[in-house]
Amino acid sequence: MTEKAPIYGIDRELQRKQQAKFNPELEQQALNWIMDITGESGFEKTADLKNGVALCKLVNAIKPGSVRRVNNSKFPFKMMENVNNFLLACEKLGVPKHDLFMTVDLYEEKNIPLVIGSIHSLGSAAQKVDGFEGPYIGLGYSKGKKMEFSEEVLKEGRKTVPLLVKKAGKTPNQSGMFDTSRNIVKSTEKGTGEIGLFESSVTKTTNQSGMFDTSRNIVKSTEKGTGEIGLFESSVTKTTNQSGMFDNSRNIIKSTEKGTGEIGYFESNVTKQSNQSGMFDNSRNIVKVQKEKK
Structure with missing residues (x-):
């Protein structure tokens, strides 16, 4: 071996x-x-x-x-x-x-x-095999013993043992141990909560509509109004827009008369638009005289 x-x-x-x-x-x-x-x-x-x-x-x-x-x-x-x-x-x-x-x-x-x-x-x-009379070795297995109690003893036992089953035919479980509700209010009236405003009707369930303000605060009016952003002007048949919010004018004066500005001289007539001619002095400051030079 x-x-x-x-x-x-x-x-x-x-x-x-x-x-x-x-x-x-x-x-x-x-x-x-x-x-x-x-x-x-x-x-x-x-x-x-x-x-x-x-x-x-x-x-x-x-x-x-x-x-x-x-x-x-x-x-x-x-x-x-x-x-x-x-x-x-x-x-x-x-x-x-x-x-x-x-x-x-x-x-x-x-x-x-x-x-x-x-x-x-x-x-x-x-030791539990029928017909075998030994010798034996090892520990013997425990044998079951049937216990019988009177009806009075059973009634006393039911009083001491807590009730685990509420309904007949059902075993105890852990249903209801955890609160899964969302605490959403169902009402026909408007209510103010910690989250926001909830509004519902009898036939509709509650939702989160209206929790966020999505309005743009645009004023509709037939009159001219001055706001923080700019001027809004609209009519009854027209919706508001942002025209006029930014001043795109160049402050150019249209006139038949000569005007003096901070930049230069502008000269125009009715049929001509204003231009920037004369804004820069291109003259060379050369004096023309008819007199003879001394």
């Missing part, structure tokens, strides 16, 4: 934890129990059970016919088949599935403490 390869890291830590759970006393109790029931001998440690023959004989002794065929072959897959048949029989006898080990836990000795625990759990389940 080849030697096992060394293990390191987390596998080594898991092995140390399993070894810490190992109890030699429980192991000896399990081996003695198997030898007493099956009549086999020579088991010094749990690893001696890895061929599965003694385990199959054990469940057949507890309940005949649990394992129909026991393989006495020395081939590994036949041995593992015996162990697997033993585990299936234990589950049928009432051993909890979480208490059972895996085939490799015994055959490869990966988790011997779990194997010992499974044998003790089988001893507990065997």
